[in-house]
Amino acid sequence: MCWAVPAKVVSIDSDVIATVDLGQNTLKKVAIGVDDVKIGDYVMVHAGVIIAKLRKEEVWENIKFISDQIRETAQLLGEDPEEAVKSYLESMKSILEDLGVKSDGR
Amino acid sequence: MDLPKQIEILFRENSALANKISEEISKLAPRVVKKLGLDKIKIMNFCGSHEWTTTHYGLRALMPLEVELIPGPGCPVCVTPSSDIENVIKLAMEGYRVYTFGDVFKLPTVKHYKSGEIGSLAAAKASGADVRIVYSFADAIEEAKKDGKPSVFFGIGFETTAPSYAVLFTKEKVPENLLFYSSLKLTAPAAEYAVQLHKEAKRTPVSGVIGPGHVSTIIGAISWDFFPKKYGIPAVVAGFEPIDILTGVLVILNNLYRGKAEFTNLEYRRVATYKGNIFALENIKVAFNVVDTIWRGIGNIPKSGLTLSEKFKKYDAKTQLGIKEKPWDYDLPPGCKCNEVTLGLAYPTDCPLFMKACTPARPWGPCMVSMEGACAVWARFGSYERIKDAISEVK
Numbered sequence: 001m002c003w004a005v006p007a008k009v010v011s012i013d014s015d016v017i018a019t020v021d022l023g024q025n026t027l028k029k030v031a032i033g034v035d036d037v038k039i040g041d042y043v044m045v046h047a048g049v050i051i052a053k054l055r056k057e058e059v060w061e062n063i064k065f066i067s068d069q070i071r072e073t074a075q076l077l078g079e080d081p082e083e084a085v086k087s088y089l090e091s092m093k094s095i096l097e098d099l100g101v102k103s104d105g106r
Numbered sequence: 107m108d109l110p111k112q113i114e115i116l117f118r119e120n121s122a123l124a125n126k127i128s129e130e131i132s133k134l135a136p137r138v139v140k141k142l143g144l145d146k147i148k149i150m151n152f153c154g155s156h157e158w159t160t161t162h163y164g165l166r167a168l169m170p171l172e173v174e175l176i177p178g179p180g181c182p183v184c185v186t187p188s189s190d191i192e193n194v195i196k197l198a199m200e201g202y203r204v205y206t207f208g209d210v211f212k213l214p215t216v217k218h219y220k221s222g223e224i225g226s227l228a229a230a231k232a233s234g235a236d237v238r239i240v241y242s243f244a245d246a247i248e249e250a251k252k253d254g255k256p257s258v259f260f261g262i263g264f265e266t267t268a269p270s271y272a273v274l275f276t277k278e279k280v281p282e283n284l285l286f287y288s289s290l291k292l293t294a295p296a297a298e299y300a301v302q303l304h305k306e307a308k309r310t311p312v313s314g315v316i317g318p319g320h321v322s323t324i325i326g327a328i329s330w331d332f333f334p335k336k337y338g339i340p341a342v343v344a345g346f347e348p349i350d351i352l353t354g355v356l357v358i359l360n361n362l363y364r365g366k367a368e369f370t371n372l373e374y375r376r377v378a379t380y381k382g383n384i385f386a387l388e389n390i391k392v393a394f395n396v397v398d399t400i401w402r403g404i405g406n407i408p409k410s411g412l413t414l415s416e417k418f419k420k421y422d423a424k425t426q427l428g429i430k431e432k433p434w435d436y437d438l439p440p441g442c443k444c445n446e447v448t449l450g451l452a453y454p455t456d457c458p459l460f461m462k463a464c465t466p467a468r469p470w471g472p473c474m475v476s477m478e479g480a481c482a483v484w485a486r487f488g489s490y491e492r493i494k495d496a497i498s499e500v501k
Contacts (some may be wrong), residue, residue, distance in 0.1 A: 004266065016277040017244060023378045031244050033269040035385045044323065047207070047263065049270035050244020051383060052323045063116070065372065066123075068261055072360055073130045088126065 004046035117347030127352040134359045135172040152297045153414040154181035155317035155346045155477025161487040163348040176450040179296040183209040183476035185401040186436035188216040190289045194260045198235035205246035206260040208239045209476040216437040250284040256297035262289045265324045269386035272393040285423035295410035300449045313501045314358030317343040326382030334367040403438040403445030442471035454484040
């Protein structure tokens with residue numbers, strides 16, 4: 001029940017209904033549960049309602065968060081924190097490139 | 107590559123990262139256990155989808171012996187009281203068209219076991235009642251508008267589902283022939299109830315909680331801040347991919363090792379903001395009032411439900427059709443441990459009926475009905491028992 005799925009907004013049909021593509025051209029009419037939705041937006045859809053918008057930079061925020069955790073854990077364990085982060089970001093290389101971020105995080 | 111695919115690759119398919127995080131967890135866990143003087147670190151989730159990810163991806167097998175991941179109250183279908191199902195079946199048999207979600211269709215009432223009465227909406231349909239499964243409230247509205255038949259929507263769900271009803275009420279899109287039977291529940295009061303139970307003597311207390319990502323998308327990640335503040339338990343709001351949960355466990359262990367219970371929004375920026383979806387919350391506030399409500403097998407939990415507000419009472423099936431709510435009476439089928447499973451006091455495999463009298467094909471208790479019920483998840487994707495069996499086979 002609680003698992004929202006990512007979808008793309010295909011059309012805005014009224015003040016409260018939009019059509020979204022859930023993937024492979026599965027189109028659904030859903031209620032708009034967020035402010036300011038536009039055609040082409042990526043959104044999370046749950047039980048027939050848009051509950052949030054998704055942005056590319058949010059994925060990068062998550063990657064940064066995980067690297068902070070890895071750094072912190074390495075410190076607690078007495079290991080080299082920067083080396084741990086570097087190997088993590090290296091493993092993320094292709095995703096980071098796609099997001100337009102270099103693997104050293106810049 | 108589009109955004110959903112990128113998320114999938116990063117958080118679901120990245121086994122190198124999963125191994126890295128689980129290694130860190132394994133290194134940290136023995137130190138935390140020693141420091142806290144506990145037999146193990148119990149971490150509770152509050153979402154059927156978290157339980158699904160944990161079991162489906164075998165995350166328990168990646169945990170060291172010191173860490174136990176337990177499911178908490180996280181499945182709205184499992185906790186929909188028998189009295190609500192009985193009331194809606196009665197309406198269906200009286201001639202109302204009933205709309206509901208597929209998960210609710212097979213949900214058994216407790217009366218069914220005692221007297222052999224029509225025991226589910228599926229059985230009502232088989233007896234000729236007009237029961238229809240819909241994808242959303244919006245679909246039910248469209249259909250009800252077309253033919254004008256007196257209808258009732260059986261509205262279950264947590265805070266994630268509530269906006270789908272709320273926006274359509276506040277925007278005046280609901281036709282007058284469609285009444286709404288609310289069985290909506292709120293997760294945080296039940297989560298607190300479960301954690302308090304574990305604090306009682308002779309039980310290992312819950313040392314960390316993983317708050318549901320998409321519920322938090324609506325209510326705001328900050329809604330889980332009461333766990334560190336009031337109970338000194340680290341709380342992490344996490345998404346539903348394996349990496350999200352593994353990272354959540356690592357964050358909790360870090361917190362415990364440093365001796366500092368904090369609240370962390372792991373999902374931050376990826377949909378769950380601190381304050382939540384203000385637009386949806388405002389709509390929920392206009393459309394619904396918070397009330398005490400009954401959770402199946404558990405009883406009344408204060409301020410844990412939603413009912414239509416005064417403004418929309420003309421749509422309220424209970425008020426309009428004179429349905430009186432009775433005090434809670436124990437409402438699980440004989441032998442079913444669904445209440446203990448829901449509260450994290452027992453694993454599905456602790457129930458004597460699990461995979462014997464109760465299977466996904468023939469569910470006996472409510473936790474086996476919904477695909478997000480802990481029993482249904484364990485039945486399909488394995489359990490400690492299966493892991494133990496696998497190990498013994500190798501030996």
